[in-house]
Amino acid sequence: MVITAEARRRAQELLDFIDASPSPWHAGAALGRLLQGAGFEELREADRWALRTGGRYFVSRGGSSVIAFVVGQAPPDETGVFMVGAHTDSPGLRVKPRAAYTSERLLRLGVEVYGGPILATFTDRDLSLAGRINLRNNGATKSVLVRIAEPLVRLPNLAIHMNRGVNEEGLKLNKQSELPLLLAEQLNGLAPEGRFRGLLAASAGVDAGQIVNWELHVYDTQKGTFWGADQEFIADSQLDNLASCHAGLSALMELDAPWRTGLCGFFDHEEVGSESAKGADGSFLSDVLERMTRALGLDHESYKQALARSFMISADMAHAFHPNFPAAYEPNHQVHVNAGPVIKTNSNQRYATDSVSEAFFISLCESVNIGYQQYAHRTDLGCGSTIGPTIASRLGVSTVDVGNPMWAMHSCRESAGVVDHSSLIQVLKAYWEKQA
Template sequence: MITPEIAKHAQGLLDFIDTSPSPWHAVAMMEKQLQEKGFTRLEESQAWHVQPLGRHYVIRGGSSLIAFVLGRKPLAESGFRIVGAHTDSPGLRLKPRAPHQADTMMRLAVEVYGGPILATFSDRDLSLAGRVCVRSDAAVESCLIRFEQPLVRLANLAIHMNRSVNEDGLKFNRQNELPLLLSGLCDAESPEQKFLRLVADKAGCRPSDILSWDLNVYDTQKGSFWGPELEFIADSQLDNLTSCYAGLVALLETETSENTCVGAFFDHEEIGSESNRGAMGSFISDVLERVAYAIDTDTPGYKQALARSFMISADAAHAYHPNFPNAYEPLHRIAINGGPVIKVNANQRYATDSMSEARFIELCRQANVPYQKYAHRTDLACGSTIGPMTAARLGIPTADVGCPLWAMHSIRESAGVLDQASLLNVLKKFFAEPAVQSM
């Protein structure tokens, strides 16, 4: 049953997504909510001074964030409780020299980021958001920008010139057919001058001060509820802002715990996580180690804490679609609104093993939350998550879980309202659980 509280949480998720059209915006929104709840920011370039039961966060690269609440028990006796997720989603990014002329039109050159379903970007009301680096008197500064109105379009080719599109599928040549239409050329400005002026007006600077950008293509259509009972939601970036939002809210609602509770939100998962702020980089280990040393835990104590730690890698899961039954493992068909999904893969594409699976099942039982188990078809390549790489880097047992989705990596994904509240409740239970022995 969808109660007002459950619907409110789902609406909060949609609002979070709609104000986070890029990973940099997502982190900015998380920072705003953390500060409102009394979290203070720590800088990696400075010494860390933390108080007992302190609430702090660290940002790296503007698009990855780790927040933590210090526990009541000594770290070596309790360890870390970590929820990990990722802030990025697959899509299109502007190239450094994006604006150019194509006959009588001005276009923007794009590069494919990750593995989006490209056909879903066509004929949508698209716009641009991200960060711009500008020259200032003191140094280079970055600012977030967002064009809220539809600005660009990936217009489709008429069926009269592509008669087999419904049989062969809609396909785009990534180099020649993905550049976005921006405007006609009707004045003396060059494409580069016109685009720089647009960006400068939004950034509040002079065009000559713009040095570089990270600009994301996003869908301006807001998230919505759908279905006869409004039991479903649709929006962009459900993979994986559903998990970011659940992890953030669970941490915000954690007043005190025996354990040190951590929310780790990484950029670059969709392209392999191998970056200075990705889950394969040093960010998570750097932060955990500095937390330990800031509260006077020595190196053996830190290693002891890791041995008592546990991580939930929260990422979207594949929901069963009745129109495509042959795409799924017959005995692992996941239902929307059937509860969080435990993802298992014998080749460690997911980090779950029998012990971490059992522990998550017990958390679900304690939270009175249903759960499901997913395995990929054996004859299809299985995706992965931040779970295996963080488990390997830290040596921490990990469960890979997440909310089920339809149309994963589409520009418009769908999920269940009940699942969002269920994931939140089990994550809250995870942060609040008593300290346990190492597994």
């Protein structure tokens, strides 16, 4: 396989983006930095908006959801808004509010399971903590990001001598009693919570007494890498779904004076159902669309016209064929790494794709000579979902669900293809540059 320098550059940029985003709040901040560097102006929901044709804007909600858009040359009620949606969160472990406690001379941290991770993959990894803490600030509170860079916590496996059936039965972890993370040896005279708060305070450069509370994500400190005989694959945490976020972001930042308005939404909480103030099932996207059209001089009827002419690409990663487990796949719908973006369909509407939206995406791929693949889940297995059906039902917008193929989805360490990332960016650029 010939892998171009452009494809390798895009893949390295993706790995750098993921490594800068160990939590959804860090991802939100990284998106903001990149957008500002590309000339996007930050809007605030509490302010009145004044927009101009050709303007480049973004707005954040809750620190981990971001919507960015470029105002097209034609008004939205005539052309619609062409959107891409992805999510900033990934399955894993979150630290509990009163997490630190002592057990048999060891300081441990209690965690909750967030979403549907493959828990066994978090064992014996160099883990640490990242997220945000809230600080007392002159009678109010302010949020700051915190990231402990060095390995801090660990989930050691039980030796095979005490778990003889692990290779036949698989590793099964009780979520309450067997997931607490080992943090330190307990030192006499130091309260567990005080010691933990001290670690957070030192990392954030604040006094421990300022800390009110926290939202902390457990992350793998190993950086992303290329692998394979020709270095044709990549491995990192959170490819699902920061890879789709980065693809949408990259294409939007390169958009210049589009005919239609282009928008990219990055939403938190997809992995737990999207039902939150900043999730795709909340009001964030509809609020932004309505305010955008009003700021451009359109009334409510024109807003509805804009929705009727709009389109959404829901971008979320897809299940690549794994040759060790052929029985897990629908035989006629196997998709392969480095073979192009995947169109996902499900007759029970777990994906929002229909024949019309699928045909549109196929035409986009063909317009830039990018191969595409079609995926359907085995009928006797439960199918995952995306933000696609949620947004389609809330806005009434034609939607297609797509994503790049990957292995080990929801693992602590996931893998994908170098070529696919560049290919999806090319297709999304064509989507936003399309004139008719």
